[in-house]
Amino acid sequence: MRNVRPTQRGLVARKVGSVTLGLHAHRRYLEAYGIPRTPEDLRNHALIGYDQETPAVRTLQASGMRCTRAMFALRTASNLAQLAAIRAGYGIGVCQVPLGR
Numbered sequence: 001m002r003n004v005r006p007t008q009r010g011l012v013a014r015k016v017g018s019v020t021l022g023l024h025a026h027r028r029y030l031e032a033y034g035i036p037r038t039p040e041d042l043r044n045h046a047l048i049g050y051d052q053e054t055p056a057v058r059t060l061q062a063s064g065m066r067c068t069r070a071m072f073a074l075r076t077a078s079n080l081a082q083l084a085a086i087r088a089g090y091g092i093g094v095c096q097v098p099l100g101r
Contacts, residue, residue, distance in 0.1 A: 004055040024100035026089035036092070046073040046091030048082050 005013050029046075036042050049072035050057055061067055069075060074085050079095070086093045086100075 002055070004059050020097045021094050022097045022100055023092055024086050024095050025092040026087060029089040029091060042092065047071055048074045048076075048085045048091045048093030051075040051077045 003019070023042075033045060036045060049067075050069065053069070057067055073091055074082075076082055076085075082093050083095050083099060085091065086095060
């Protein structure tokens with residue numbers, strides 16, 4: 001399963017659902033550093049994100065979202081590591097909304 005349509009000709013693609021992503025942080029982090037109210041406010045926060053560009057990241061960039069590796073205080077290719085860092089209060093990161101709850 002992939003988050004974006006594959007480009008390889010030998011693969012068959014069919015949408016089986018959708019996943020909503022959101023920005024999440026531990027309550028302790030937000031109490032210590034405040035809640036960002038605008039995208040610009042995120043510049044003043046520790047962001048958790050990707051180590052290497054993925055097709056999903058390139059899709060976000062193509063839609064106009066400014067997203068570069070240099071923006072992140074913690075970078076990892078592991079979604080599980082990103083979730084663990086969010087839960088530990090390291091900073092603000094993207095994860096699936098049901099997991100973030």
